[in-house]
Amino acid sequence: MRDQMTTVTRFGAQQAIDAKTKPLGALGRLETIAIRLALLQHSLAPRAESARICVFGADHGVTDDGVSAYPRAVTGEMMRNFDRGGAAINVIAAAHGISVEVIDVGVDADLDGLRTITHASVRRGTRNLAREAAMSPAELDDALRVGTDAAHRTANDGVQLLGLGEMGIGNTTSAAALLSLLSGKDSVATVGRGTGIDDDGLANKRAVVERALTLHRDCGLSGREALRRVGGLEIAAMTGAALAGARLGLAIVVDGFISSVAVLAALHIARDDSPERASQLASALFFAHRSAERGHGLALEACAAFAGCDATPILDLGMRLGEGTGAALAIPVLRAAAAVMRDMATFASAGVSSSSQSAARE
Numbered sequence: 001m002r003d004q005m006t007t008v009t010r011f012g013a014q015q016a017i018d019a020k021t022k023p024l025g026a027l028g029r030l031e032t033i034a035i036r037l038a039l040l041q042h043s044l045a046p047r048a049e050s051a052r053i054c055v056f057g058a059d060h061g062v063t064d065d066g067v068s069a070y071p072r073a074v075t076g077e078m079m080r081n082f083d084r085g086g087a088a089i090n091v092i093a094a095a096h097g098i099s100v101e102v103i104d105v106g107v108d109a110d111l112d113g114l115r116t117i118t119h120a121s122v123r124r125g126t127r128n129l130a131r132e133a134a135m136s137p138a139e140l141d142d143a144l145r146v147g148t149d150a151a152h153r154t155a156n157d158g159v160q161l162l163g164l165g166e167m168g169i170g171n172t173t174s175a176a177a178l179l180s181l182l183s184g185k186d187s188v189a190t191v192g193r194g195t196g197i198d199d200d201g202l203a204n205k206r207a208v209v210e211r212a213l214t215l216h217r218d219c220g221l222s223g224r225e226a227l228r229r230v231g232g233l234e235i236a237a238m239t240g241a242a243l244a245g246a247r248l249g250l251a252i253v254v255d256g257f258i259s260s261v262a263v264l265a266a267l268h269i270a271r272d273d274s275p276e277r278a279s280q281l282a283s284a285l286f287f288a289h290r291s292a293e294r295g296h297g298l299a300l301e302a303c304a305a306f307a308g309c310d311a312t313p314i315l316d317l318g319m320r321l322g323e324g325t326g327a328a329l330a331i332p333v334l335r336a337a338a339a340v341m342r343d344m345a346t347f348a349s350a351g352v353s354s355s356s357q358s359a360a361r362e
Helices: 008-019 029-041 061-065 073-086 087-097 137-156 169-184 197-217 223-228 233-247 258-275 275-284 295-303 325-341 354-360
Strands: 051-058 099-106 117-119 159-165 251-256 285-287
Touching: 008 029, 008 325, 029 275, 029 325, 051 073, 051 087, 051 137, 051 233, 051 325, 051 354, 061 159, 061 197, 073 117, 073 159, 073 169, 087 099, 087 325, 099 137, 099 233, 137 223, 137 233, 159 233, 159 258, 159 325, 169 197, 169 223, 169 233, 169 258, 169 295, 197 223, 223 233, 223 258, 233 251, 233 258, 233 275, 251 275, 251 325, 258 275, 258 295, 285 295
Parallel strands: 051 099, 051 159, 099 117, 159 251, 251 285
Antiparallel strands: none
């Protein structure tokens, strides 16, 4: 099996998809996804039946500066909603046979009574990123490890697709600040309305992010240090999950704006380690959808700048919820792509003559 796996090349995968009973390129981007899955799994019979969304929850000290339309308490309330199975991600994932693991990385609430939640709290929310570093080095390590552990649980359970989701009031502010540090763009390019703030709220949110950038915009700031300064505990956990999941051979299904910024941080951290590690991560990333949140397009462009990273979103539904909902909706597309590569007949296996093949491809 190992010898068979190592023979899969991009050229071979392209030949395999071209040999299917269809005109060349007739399945559009589904063929590109099928080829990527084959290369990722080193198999011309890729599997994508088993999928899991990991939803990481945490609070943010920056909410003290009025950046959200909702109070911080909503994060804890939503964690209870996840526990009851009543959130959007619960019902969308259930509709597609996708498992969900909700992980408390740093929610500022007492969640001990929740039985279906994975309890892995590093601290009850980050510090205010507009006034000081959001995390200490040790706290960042712990949050990254929460994501690493989640990826290992996923792989150990035989899951092939790992979707990244999040919940945390204030996390669009954190993600916008992190995107600004990593891209060099100002708050106008990265800050959106998040939970639906009005014009005054948007102006305040941009001002808060600008204060954070003034405080933290050091020359030569690494991806890891940028994440520590302005990231969230749940954003760091998604970063850790992406890094570990890629090493484990999982397909990483990236949800929307916040998770895209998390994997952008992961790409920077991987590149700081080695170009090979960055390339390995880039090849594992599948971007689920284009969020309506301002800054997501910039985040996708920044991810695409890494060699081999196909950051073209699979869907565009005007969504901006988070929770991994976009990832859950994209997973059936990945499953279909794997099935096409694995199960669809070829002209040869279907007994189609050479002349008929030529006619079918015209």
